Amino acid sequence: MRLPALLADQRRLRRVLSSSSSPTLATLTRLHALLIVSSSNHLLASLAAAYARAGALDAAESTLATSPASPSSIAAWNALLAAHSRGGSHRTALRVFRALPPAARPDSTTFTLALSACARLGDLAAAESIKGRAFEAGYSKDVFVCSALLHLYSRCGAMGDAVRVFDGMPRRDRVSWSTMVAGFVSAGRPVDALGMYRRMREDGVEGDGVVMVGVIQACAATGDAQTGASVHGYILRHGMRMDVVATTSLVDMYAKNGKFDVARRVFRMMPYRNAVSWSALISGFVQNSHADEALDLYRELSTSGLQPDSGAHVSALLACADMGLLKLGKSIHGFILRRLELHCILGTSILDMYSKCGSLESAEKLFDRVSSRDLVLWNAMIACCGTHGRGHDALALFQELNKNGINPDHATFASLLSALSHSGLVAEGKFWFDRMSKEFGIEPAEKHYVCIVDLLARSGLVEEANDLLASMQTEPTIAIWVALLSGCLNNKKLELGENIAEKILESRPEDIGVLALVSNLYAAAKKWDKVREARKLMKDSGSKKVPGYSLVEVHGMRHMFVMEDQSHPQHQEILKMVAKLDSEMRKMGYVLRTEFVYHDLEEGVKEQLLSYHSERLAIAFGLLNTSPGTRLVIIKNLRVCGNCHDAIKYISKIVDREIVVRDAKRFHHFKDGACSCRDYW
DNA sequence: TTAGGGTTAG
Missing domain, CATH: 1.25.40 (Serine Threonine Protein Phosphatase 5, Tetratricopeptide repeat)
Structure with a gap:
């Protein structure tokens, strides 16, 4: 030109x-x-x-x-x-x-x-001031301006304001409706989100892919797989155009609801997938305790030519944490360092993986390396100290957090109280429980009461814990009573325990773990008819008792042990090792504590039951297959019993090894005949 | 010519 x-x-x-x-x-x-x-x-x-x-x-x-x-x-x-x-x-x-x-007068756009x-x-x-100007200029009923307001309020968690604007709109289009649906989903109100969608249809507005994303997320959040499937059916019947975002939300919904086959099928049929689609499927598996499959998918993603995104790494790290796969977790950490920027979500996942794999040192090193720390990262580090029995360190971190001008939240106090409880820091625990509402404006919730009851009971202050519950504004929940009941059992306060057990039974719990605890309390009090009653409830509840198992990682491979399982190729050697350790322990003064068998059995049978708990098999296997001095990390799905806790102290001395045991609640670091925690429970 | 959507950490 x-x-x-x-x-x-x-x-x-x-x-x-x-x-x-x-x-x-x-x-x-x-x-x-x-x-x-x-x-x-x-x-x-x-x-x-x-x-x-x-x-x-x-x-x-x-x-x-x-x-x-x-x-x-x-x-x-x-x-x-x-x-x-x-x-x-x-x-x-x-x-x-x-x-x-001023001469350029703003319009609706x-x-x-x-x-x-x-x-x-x-x-x-x-x-607020922009809204004021828009309304002055006569745009208070404009569908675009109003939809932008709906989006604003729902993103800021002000659903009440969003509803007010929405109700005042003379005309609504698909975007206004879908903004409301998505708003309710992110506000954690999936039922209201589905209600909005229903109203939209009654209004004669047809949905599109974007609206359906909100609807599908709502189904994922309610856990209602059936509604989810019918929504999917509707989408298919109407030939609705579903792009990669909308289809990913379907995959996520099915995976979250545990419908793995359908999730996989929808995923495999996608004409185009991106890293987020993969992450959605992987995280679904992890969240439903299918860490194995999650890692298989993660490996497949890594070789598919697509770059795993942070979501996929986070899920893979969670899987490693679940199964104690330190070696794999470390290699993912290395991969991330080479290719991605270490933001807080990734940092927290890595820290948590190290913590749950028993590597407190690596967790601390990571925490020190992250320059801009958010509250979740701080909370993770405090929780890490707590589960590893470092109550003083947890408290120091909490004080440092305050010095940094960061406001603690409910999770901070849950981790702090639990840390103080496990380290027997009663005075500190009572102090901070008191301060959390008075100084920080955080009203103690169920989990905080569970912690404080546990803390008091661990120091033998069962009656004080009972008084505290009596002073509560609302009736304590089952979880809180359970904390007190286990305190009673561990302190042999059987009379009070029976009262609490009665209270718990009245509310007819179906949780097998709760019923087992109640039954154990009655067994300790030798109330065998009550034991039978609790056991009948356990049977009626239909849920099976979770079998105890232990995992140990040896040369990067994971091995699983279940009590009485004879299928392991080294089974005979393992039994010999357990027996050898047993006899050496006895020479050193170890006494079997059969009070941890809550069945009416003969002593000899009780001894047999106690010596071959899965953690003992895993330790024996670890000793047989690693060189002297190597630290062993055992992961147990249930709590370690008091007897094994005693035994492992002796074993650590006999074999001169550090043995780390992660049980359902926390870590035990055994070394030189002692454990990092004050008492086993 | 403007407004709406997917995964992931304590």
């Missing part, structure tokens, strides 16, 4: 700027020079809009700022705002909005874009 010709023909110039084809940046720059000469405001505004669409935002802004504003220039300002929001520069968009010259920027930033305060 020859420039003199353009200058000569203003109409042609206008045509270039308004055509749907996008002129190149070089063309725009040349036009700019010519327009300054011809000084047409209208054309300058069009040029600025074209700059914005071409991504030259600075040029767009300076063009607008240097030419006189007019009502017609607002379209160009809108183009600039839209370009900033497309690029995720919401702060800049707001700055531009605030700097609008301007307000919509500005409010949308506030929504993305979660900035309610900034939004």
Whole structure:
């Protein structure tokens, strides 16, 4: 295109700027020079809009700022705002909005874009004044402005305000409805989300892929697989277009609801998958205790040519943590360091993996390396200290957190109280339990009461714990009574224990673990008829007692042991090792504690039952297959019994090894005939 | 010519 010709023909110039084809940046720059000469405001505004669409935002802004504003220039300002929001520069968009010259009167589009920027930033305060201006300008019923407000309020957790705006809208379209559906989902109100969807259909509005994402997420959250499947059926019958995002939400819903076959099928049939689709499927497996399958999928993803994203790594790390796969967890950590930036979610997952795999040192090292720590990361480190029996360290971290000006939350106090409890720091525990509401405004919830009851009971203060529960505003929940009951059992406060057991039985619990505890209490009190009653309830509840198992990682491979399982190729050697250790322990003064068998059995049988618990088999196997001095890490799905706890102390001395046992609640570090925890329970 | 959507940490 020859420039003199353009200058000569203003109409042609206008045509270039308004055509749907996008002129190149070089063309725009040349036009700019010519327009300054011809000084047409209208054309300058069009040029600025074209700059914005071409991504030259600075040029767009300076063009607008240097030419006189007019009502017609607002379209160009809108183009600039839209370009900033497309690029995720919401702060800049707001700055531009605030700097609008008075002559350029904002319209519906301007307000919509500005409010949308506030929504993305979660900035309610900034939004309020924009909303005021929009309403003054007569846009209070505008469907776009209102939808932007709906989005704003639901992102800021103000669903009440969203509902008010929604109810006042004279006209709603699919976007307004879907914003409400998604809003209720993220507010943790999936039932309301499904109700919204129903109302939308009654209103005669057809859903699309985006609406269905909200509906599907709601089904995932309620755990209602049937509704989920019927929604899926509806989508198929209506031939609804489902892109990769919508289909991923289906995969996620089926996986979360434990419908693995369907999840896999939907996933395999996707014409196009991305890293998020993979992550959704993998996390579904992990969350349903299928760590093995999750890791298989993670390996498949790693060799598929797609780069695993942080979501996939996080799920894989969780799987490693579940099964105590330290070697694999470490290699994932290495992979992440080489390729990704270590943000807080990843950092927390890695820290948690090290903690749960028994490697307290690596967890600490990681915590020190993360420069910008968020509250979740702090909480994870405090929890890590707590489960590893480092109550003083947990308390020091908590105080450091306060010094850093970060506000602790309910999870911080749960971890702190639990840490103090396991380390026998009673005075500190009582102090912080008291301060959490008075100083930090956090009302103790069920988990905090469980911790404080446990803390008191561990120090023998069962009556004080009982008094505390009596002073509660609301009736203690079963979980809280259970904490007190186990305190009674461990302190041999059988009379009080029987009262509490009675209370628990009245509420007819179906939890097999709770019933087992009740039954054990009655057994300790030698109330055999009551034992029978509790056992009958256990049988009636239909749930099977979870069999105890122990895992040990040897040379990067995981081995599983179950009591009385004879299938292991080294079974005979393992039995010999257990017996050999047993006789050496006895020489050193170890006495079998048959009180941990809550069955009415002969002593000889009780001894047999106690000596071959799965953790003892796993330790024997570990000793046989690793070189002297190697640390052993055992993972047990249930609690370690008091007898094994005693025995492992002796074993650590006899074989001169550090033995780390992770049970259902915490870690035990055995070394030189002692354990890191004060008492086993 | 503007408003809505997927996974993941304590």
